[in-house]
Amino acid sequence: MATTVDIQELPLAINVDPNRERMLREAEKELPLEYRAGWHDEIAPIFKTGKGLSRFVVEEISRMKGEPAWMTEIRVNAYEHFLTRKLPEWGADLGQVNFDDIYYYLKPMEGQGKTWEDVPEDIKNTFDKLGIPEAERKFLAGVSAQYESEVVYHSIKKELEDQGVIFTDMDSGLREHPDIVKKFFGKVIPYKDNKIAALNTAVWSGGSFVYVPKGVHVAIPLQAYFRINAKNAGQFERTLIIADEGSYVHYIEGCTAPIWSEDSLHCAVVELLAMKDATIRYTTVQNWSNNVYNLVTKRAVAYENATVAWIDGNLGSKVTMKYPAVYLMGKGAKAEIVSAAFANSGQVQDAGGKVWHCAPETTSTITSKSVTKGTGRAEFRGWLKIYKGCVDSVSAMRCDAMLLDKQCYSGTTPVIEVDEEKVALGHEATVSKVGEEELFYLMSRGLTEREAITQIVNGFIEPFTKELPMEYAVELNRLIALQMDAAVG
Amino acid sequence: MAATAATTDTTTTTETTTETSPTLEVRGLRVAIAEREILHGIDLTVDKGEVHAILGPNGSGKSTLAYALMGDPRYDVTDGTVTFKGQNLLEMEPDERSRAGLFLCFQYPTSIPGVRMGNFLRLAVKARFGDAAVKTFRRELQETLRLLKMDRSYMERYLNEGFSGGEKKKAEILQMAMLKPEIAVMDETDSGLDVDAFKVVADGVNAMRGPERGFVVITHYNRMLEYIKPDFVHVLIGGKIVKEGGPELAQFVDQHGYRPILEEVRARGEEVELPEEEGATYGERPELETRVHDPFRSHGRTAI
Numbered sequence: 001m002a003t004t005v006d007i008q009e010l011p012l013a014i015n016v017d018p019n020r021e022r023m024l025r026e027a028e029k030e031l032p033l034e035y036r037a038g039w040h041d042e043i044a045p046i047f048k049t050g051k052g053l054s055r056f057v058v059e060e061i062s063r064m065k066g067e068p069a070w071m072t073e074i075r076v077n078a079y080e081h082f083l084t085r086k087l088p089e090w091g092a093d094l095g096q097v098n099f100d101d102i103y104y105y106l107k108p109m110e111g112q113g114k115t116w117e118d119v120p121e122d123i124k125n126t127f128d129k130l131g132i133p134e135a136e137r138k139f140l141a142g143v144s145a146q147y148e149s150e151v152v153y154h155s156i157k158k159e160l161e162d163q164g165v166i167f168t169d170m171d172s173g174l175r176e177h178p179d180i181v182k183k184f185f186g187k188v189i190p191y192k193d194n195k196i197a198a199l200n201t202a203v204w205s206g207g208s209f210v211y212v213p214k215g216v217h218v219a220i221p222l223q224a225y226f227r228i229n230a231k232n233a234g235q236f237e238r239t240l241i242i243a244d245e246g247s248y249v250h251y252i253e254g255c256t257a258p259i260w261s262e263d264s265l266h267c268a269v270v271e272l273l274a275m276k277d278a279t280i281r282y283t284t285v286q287n288w289s290n291n292v293y294n295l296v297t298k299r300a301v302a303y304e305n306a307t308v309a310w311i312d313g314n315l316g317s318k319v320t321m322k323y324p325a326v327y328l329m330g331k332g333a334k335a336e337i338v339s340a341a342f343a344n345s346g347q348v349q350d351a352g353g354k355v356w357h358c359a360p361e362t363t364s365t366i367t368s369k370s371v372t373k374g375t376g377r378a379e380f381r382g383w384l385k386i387y388k389g390c391v392d393s394v395s396a397m398r399c400d401a402m403l404l405d406k407q408c409y410s411g412t413t414p415v416i417e418v419d420e421e422k423v424a425l426g427h428e429a430t431v432s433k434v435g436e437e438e439l440f441y442l443m444s445r446g447l448t449e450r451e452a453i454t455q456i457v458n459g460f461i462e463p464f465t466k467e468l469p470m471e472y473a474v475e476l477n478r479l480i481a482l483q484m485d486a487a488v489g
Numbered sequence: 490m491a492a493t494a495a496t497t498d499t500t501t502t503t504e505t506t507t508e509t510s511p512t513l514e515v516r517g518l519r520v521a522i523a524e525r526e527i528l529h530g531i532d533l534t535v536d537k538g539e540v541h542a543i544l545g546p547n548g549s550g551k552s553t554l555a556y557a558l559m560g561d562p563r564y565d566v567t568d569g570t571v572t573f574k575g576q577n578l579l580e581m582e583p584d585e586r587s588r589a590g591l592f593l594c595f596q597y598p599t600s601i602p603g604v605r606m607g608n609f610l611r612l613a614v615k616a617r618f619g620d621a622a623v624k625t626f627r628r629e630l631q632e633t634l635r636l637l638k639m640d641r642s643y644m645e646r647y648l649n650e651g652f653s654g655g656e657k658k659k660a661e662i663l664q665m666a667m668l669k670p671e672i673a674v675m676d677e678t679d680s681g682l683d684v685d686a687f688k689v690v691a692d693g694v695n696a697m698r699g700p701e702r703g704f705v706v707i708t709h710y711n712r713m714l715e716y717i718k719p720d721f722v723h724v725l726i727g728g729k730i731v732k733e734g735g736p737e738l739a740q741f742v743d744q745h746g747y748r749p750i751l752e753e754v755r756a757r758g759e760e761v762e763l764p765e766e767e768g769a770t771y772g773e774r775p776e777l778e779t780r781v782h783d784p785f786r787s788h789g790r791t792a793i
Contacts, residue, residue: 445587446587446613449582451612455609458604459648
């Protein structure tokens with residue numbers, strides 16, 4: 001019989017540093033008062049395909065990039081699958097996405113910068129405003145900056161390169177390490193997985209390729225930053241991360257886009273492979289503007305005693321559909337999916353996580369925190385499968401929703417399929433609103449109503465925030481405070 | 490009376506009070522909850538430097554008075570006036586009342602998951618005293634923690650979450666010490682404390698006594714008042730203040746309970762509505778909860 005375990009007993013990977021609180025406050029002081037990502041720059045791409053998608057466009061992208069024939073073939077096959085495949089009928093309404101009204105490939109510059117000086121001034125200014133070069137100097141081991149369809153800047157610390165760590169954009173990865181890419185590309189997420197993954201496979205450009213050799217511990221994070229600038233633009237980055245036996249890597253991605261009246265499309269595919277005893281942490285803090293359809297497929301495979309953690313924070317966007325997943329393939333493998341979503345008026349956050357236990361003694365936790373405001377909608381989808389024979393596996397799913405207004409909506413759709421009896425399993429879901437009592441208590445200590453609500457909301461998603469590196473935790477708290485200011489539409 | 494309490498208060502009073510009117514003046518206050526009137530016209534005047542005790546059996550409306558003064562939206566003030574430092578308190582939001590210098594020490598402080606005590610205190614101090622106060626925050630916090638015999642690890646814990654009864658009350662005293670109110674209302678701060686915590690709380694309050702601060706100490710038994718000597722005692726029964734006096738009144742209640750006072754009121758021909766609530770106490774003196782630790786005695790067995 002399945003038994004219930006207390007989710008709190010399952011340890012999360014990061015221990016909170018006792019100095020963290022102090023450092024958080026100090027870091028907060030240095031940040032500008034307002035977070036502005038909603039501007040756009042007048043930068044004309046040096047090359048773009050016409051609007052809309054055709055077999056010609058797909059082949060043209062591949063030709064432009066000088067790809068081997070096998071990749072062109074995968075692209076064309078994926079395109080044909082895209083045409084036959086229907087959009088998912090569950091989840092958010094994607095009926096308004098006009099696939100013919102999107103630019104699928106926009107090349108912002110020739111080549112790629114190894115230093116920021118190599119990057120055209122106006123594009124560099126964009127990343128300056130977003131604070132990327134500064135963050136790189138302070139606390140990152142490597143940075144990749146993608147503008148529209150191409151990675152415009154790339155760097156990695158020399159000592160990591162000397163240890164054999166590969167951190168490059170996906171196109172260079174394909175050129176320089178075709179054997180590795182051919183072996184793993186599309187293996188975790190085949191293009192037949194879903195219509196959006198097929199679209200990405202057909203027109204992918206940019207993204208990161210990471211390989212960490214056996215036993216190498218990349219102590220400080222690698223970061224990729226994705227920026228959409230043009231109207232009606234599509235961004236289709238493709239990321240593949242391979243952590244070889246006993247290695248460790250933490251990869252962080254951030255995303256922003258300007259506010260256009262027309263919709264943009266972001267369809268990424270991210271494939272992770274954690275070999276025996278390896279650990280991959282993949283952290284996302286996205287803050288898309290409210291005109292972006294964010295449809296992302298993220299999957300990982302964890303082999304024996306490997307750990308994969310998806311830390312996924314979703315703010316902004318018009319519609320987000322994203323369910324990071326882990327296949328636990330080896331004995332003792334571990335999956336940890338922690339997500340937070342904030343849906344403000346007019347936004348849909350359809351997110352969650354999926355885990356397949358395919359080996360004994362595997363462990364998984366799926367924790368989701370959602371906050372809805374105004375007419376925002378948040379939907380949690382969790383899928384947990386434990387196959388026969390996966391004895392002594394432990395899984396806990398937890399979903400907490402907080403509703404700030406009367407009109408907002410929050411839904412929970414957990415699916416739990418267990419074919420093995422000798423497992424421990426827990427599921428918990430809560431819905432709450434900001435309580436009068438809590439509000440009065442904080443206000444009786446001098447906090448204004450808005451400050452008090454912000455504190456309660458930040459406290460609610462703290463289980464997520466504490467998983468983030470300090471700099472991102474600061475940014476997230478700030479973004480939430482800004483969401484509190486935003487008028488209810 | 491107040492002179493006997495040594496004031497080790499570190500408060501630097503920046504404001505000079507020019508008002509001649511009392512700090513807190515309650516006149517004819519009527520308060521209802523869910524359309525049922527609980528307080529039937531309260532008059533109370535509290536000035537800085539004074540300690541007022543409000544005594545009364547359970548269910549007599551003591552806590553209602555405390556919450557209504559702080560502006561809890563769940564309580565409706567149906568009549569009467571309250572002025573605080575010359576301002577109309579009833580028109581102010583709870584946060585404005587706090588920033589003006591009113592403090593409520595909660596009987597049952599609520600827990601706020603995910604909000605760390607240290608961060609919260611910093612925000613509260615900033616709200617009351619402005620940005621400049623944040624600079625001296627650390628030092629002051631350390632001093633106050635030492636005074637209250639509280640560990641620094643408190644600051645990393647979520648606000649009141651998983652706190653024991655004693656820890657919660659100490660945390661309330663800590664907040665009061667950091668916010669340096671002009672009038673502090675303490676709602677049954679003595680309930681649910683073991684002897685040690687009781688002592689710490691009482692010492693903390695005594696250390697904060699002084700000419701720049703007034704207290705309203707709400708309690709239903711006299712033990713607290715043996716440690717915190719009141720200047721004025723008000724007996725609240727059935728939503729009315731039925732008798733007032735000096736510290737001797739507290740001693741009288743301690744020895745004889747509320748029954749003689751009730752009889753006196755009835756003899757005057759006044760109606761007193763008695764609390765219907767179960768467990769209302771009129772005579773008995775509840776004992777302090779004591780925690781006895783005897784390593785040789787457990788589960789009723791005595792070791793030889």
